[in-house]
Structure formats: structure tokens, C-alpha cells
Amino acid sequence: xQRNPLILLALDESPFLQLGERALHSAGCxxxxxxxxxxxxxxxxxxxxxxxxxxxxxxxxxxxxxxxEQLERFPTLPILLYAEKDSSTTAKEVLLAGLSxxxxxxxxxxxxxxxxxxxxxxxxxxxxxxxxxVKRTTASLQRQxxxxxxxxxxxxxxxIILDKQAHIILINQAAAQAFGVTIESVFxxxxxxxxxxxxxxxxxxxxxxxxxxxxxxxFDDERVFNAHFAPIPNIGSxxxxxxxxxxxxxxxxxxxxxxxxxHDLRSPLTSVLGYAELIGRTGSLNExxxxxxxxxxxxxxxxxxxxxxxxxxxxxxxxxxxxxxIVHLENIIGYTLDVLGGQISAHNLTVRFDPDPNLPPLKAxxxxxxxxxxxxxxxxxxxxxxxxxxxxxxxxEEGQVILQVTDNGPGISPSDQPRIFEKFFRGENVPxxxxxxxxxxxxxxxxxxxxxxxxxxxxxxxxxxxxxVVLPAYIPPTT
Numbered sequence: 137x138q139r140n141p142l143i144l145l146a147l148d149e150s151p152f153l154q155l156g157e158r159a160l161h162s163a164g165c166x167x168x169x170x171x172x173x174x175x176x177x178x179x180x181x182x183x184x185x186x187x188x189x190x191x192x193x194x195x196x197x198x199x200x201x202x203x204x205e206q207l208e209r210f211p212t213l214p215i216l217l218y219a220e221k222d223s224s225t226t227a228k229e230v231l232l233a234g235l236s237x238x239x240x241x242x243x244x245x246x247x248x249x250x251x252x253x254x255x256x257x258x259x260x261x262x263x264x265x266x267x268x269x270v271k272r273t274t275a276s277l278q279r280q281x282x283x284x285x286x287x288x289x290x291x292x293x294x295x296i297i298l299d300k301q302a303h304i305i306l307i308n309q310a311a312a313q314a315f316g317v318t319i320e321s322v323f324x325x326x327x328x329x330x331x332x333x334x335x336x337x338x339x340x341x342x343x344x345x346x347x348x349x350x351x352x353x354x355f356d357d358e359r360v361f362n363a364h365f366a367p368i369p370n371i372g373s374x375x376x377x378x379x380x381x382x383x384x385x386x387x388x389x390x391x392x393x394x395x396x397x398x399h400d401l402r403s404p405l406t407s408v409l410g411y412a413e414l415i416g417r418t419g420s421l422n423e424x425x426x427x428x429x430x431x432x433x434x435x436x437x438x439x440x441x442x443x444x445x446x447x448x449x450x451x452x453x454x455x456x457x458x459x460x461x462i463v464h465l466e467n468i469i470g471y472t473l474d475v476l477g478g479q480i481s482a483h484n485l486t487v488r489f490d491p492d493p494n495l496p497p498l499k500a501x502x503x504x505x506x507x508x509x510x511x512x513x514x515x516x517x518x519x520x521x522x523x524x525x526x527x528x529x530x531x532x533e534e535g536q537v538i539l540q541v542t543d544n545g546p547g548i549s550p551s552d553q554p555r556i557f558e559k560f561f562r563g564e565n566v567p568x569x570x571x572x573x574x575x576x577x578x579x580x581x582x583x584x585x586x587x588x589x590x591x592x593x594x595x596x597x598x599x600x601x602x603x604x605v606v607l608p609a610y611i612p613p614t615t
Contacts, residue, residue, distance in 0.1 A: 139164070141186035141256060144179055146170045146194055146202070152218060152243070156189065159245035160252065173197060180206065187255055188215045204233045212266075214259040216251060294361070294377030302327050302340070302372070311377055314361060339363050339375070342590075353377065360384045409436045459501045462610055465537055466491040466530055468502060472509040473528070479517050483524070491530040496609035498537060500587050508583045511576040512541045512603055519545035519601075537607050544600040548593060556593055557581040
């Protein structure tokens, strides 16, 4: 038993109170006395007793209930109940209340001291065990934190964790180096202020608006990172950064190669097509020869179209598309629909063109916008069933013009949607008899990117697809 422990006696005036006080003093204990609820609460607030000895009744109140209330406030406080007599009911109630035990008459001073000593020793042993468990658990947690820090800061990919208010609560070394900051300088700061990179802010803004999860972050030193945004329930969100600079360089080399090869192919293809057309002028051809020549010319035109698409794509990716003028997108859409009217009629399609009134103009290359619309609306025509419906809607929103082209074709599978704008990619459910090189949407994306816009697709298999293009509206300079 600890030296000079303080024992709080919550008892009515009685011979037992005097007996208990003498017995505890003789055993070297200090005592404090409370005769009612208020006195008990005051004593517990003003001191830290080692044990509470409480009567079965205290100024008319249930001692058991008072003891249970104190255990809720002080779970480690050992409490003994003084009962007027022993009974199985009392033993059960003491056990259920979580008290250390109870004592009852007849009692001698040694009995009281022994009961108090046992309770204190049990409480001390329990305290030692709890402290040992806390120490062991704390050491384990410290090891886990150290391991986590080591792993977190040695991951090759950058990781940023934000709370619900978009403050940085974790950032690893790779992410800090990518943005040229130190971990300490950005910790617990709003990400908008700590990392004001426009591509990162665009990712966060678009993730909040339309659920965008992937975005590229470009740095001035030509590094490119693929950023992935993911919400974390009850925490906030996470951003992971993967360095794809070498992939971009490989793509550039591949594009340069394709552009060079395509350019070198176009001249001989033009010559072959010219000579094929001249063959018919050298003399009459029989039916089979005429059919073969038609197939040859058709194949050459297809290859020439592919080469032209590749050259177009190369010019777009190289940044040669610099022509800009003030245009109205709804006028270009109307012209495109007129040109494609023959294909629309051949498929017996219904096209609903629904532009909002008073749309703002764009500062763009009208030829490229026409090319973009030819591909988007042309694809909708190509993949829509006979008697199908195509919807073309344009609206303005917060300084942007939003184009939506919707069809009721076969749709695009979820696994194909992330790759739909890649070069030469065609969906797994595209019928073999539907022509196409897989370059159209890649050209569309390059056109949109060159106009500082963005494009995405929403599609459900068997129900159709909707392509969305967002372009910045033209704002006249103020004078």
C-alpha cells in the first residue's frame, strides 16, 4: 500500500465512521469526510483520494448510485461500499456497479484496514498493468509512425493529403520537390496558397464541379506529372502525382516519327492515285478491271485520308495552330449540319440542334472548330442506329461555352472511356464494318487543348454517348 494514502469517507454520522477513521489513521492513512452528495463532489474536486469508502445510504441517497456516478468520472478510482448487512443482492449490485468490493458488520479495525489495503493493492496492480499497456501501445504506435514516415517519404510518386477545408495535412518529399517547396513551409496551409500552380488548382476546381479525377500538371522545366484526385471519407481528399515526363518524351518522339513518315508517304500516294486515274484514259477497261481500279482508288484515298489526319495531328501537337479570330460556335454548327445533311438523311436520323440564345463568341480557329464538329457529329451519325436521334446543345456558363453532342448509339464501355482520345484507339464494341482510323477523337482533343478547353465523354453501353466540350468565351478587352 502506498505511503499515507488519502481515503475519502462518504458516510453518515455513525459509530462505523468513527471506527473507520481511527483504524485508517492507525494504519498511516489520511482521511477526508463527506456527509452528502455536495460534500462528496467537493472533496473529489479539491483532492485526489486513493480510495472512496461510501455508505449504502448517504443522507437519504443510494450510495451505490452515487458510487456508479463517480466511477463514470473517475474510472480508475477504487470504491468500497459499506453495507449494513451481507446479502447476495448486495454482492450482485456491487459487482454490476464495478466497485472494488464491500464490507459489512461485524467489523474490527484490522478488517477495515485489510479491506482498504486489498483494494488499493488491486488498484495499484491494475494501474501498473494499464501503464505498461499504454507504454507498449505507445511504443508500437511510435514504431508504426516511424515506419509510415519512412515509407511515405520514400515513395517515388508524390502524395498530398488534404483535410475537408483543403488544408495540407500530409505531403511527402516527392510532392514537395515536384513543387519546389519544403514540407514544413506548406503544412497546415490552404493548398490554394501553399501550392498555387494553375494546373493543380484546375484539378481541384474541376474535381469539385464535375468529379474529374485525372489531370496533367505541367512545369516550366518540361516536367509533366499525371495527377489523380481521390476523396477520402471523413478525412478530405488525396492527390497522387506520377512523373510521366519520360512517357511524354516518348510520345513526342513517336509523333515526330509518324509525322515524318506520313509527310513522306503523301507525295507518292498522290502520284499513285493520279496514275490510277490515268489508266482509264489509255483505253477501255473490262468490268473486272474497272472494279479493281475502283477498289485501288478507294484504298489509296483511305490511306491518303489517314496520312492527312496524321499530318493534321502532328501540326496540332507541335503548336502550329495559331490562327485566331472572333467566331460564333452556333453558326459553325449550323454550317456543319448542312454539310452533313446527306449522311443524316441516308441514316434517316433526327437531329435536334438547341443553342441557347445570346451565346458569347469564341476567339478560335474556325477551320479547326469545323474539323472538331465534323468529327464529333460525324461520329454520332456513324454510330447512331437507323431512325436514331442526335442532340446538339450549346450553352454559356460562367465565362465558358459548353457544347454537348449526344447520340443513342452502342455506347462506350467503362474500360474504354479513359483511352477513347488516344491515337488509333477504337472501342472493343465497334462493329468491324464501321470505317475509321481511330484518329478522329485524338484530333478533336488536340484541337480542344489548343483552344485552352477541355473535353470528356459520358457513356452507357447500349444507351449512347454524350461528348462535352468546354471552351473559354471571348471577353473583349476593356479600354
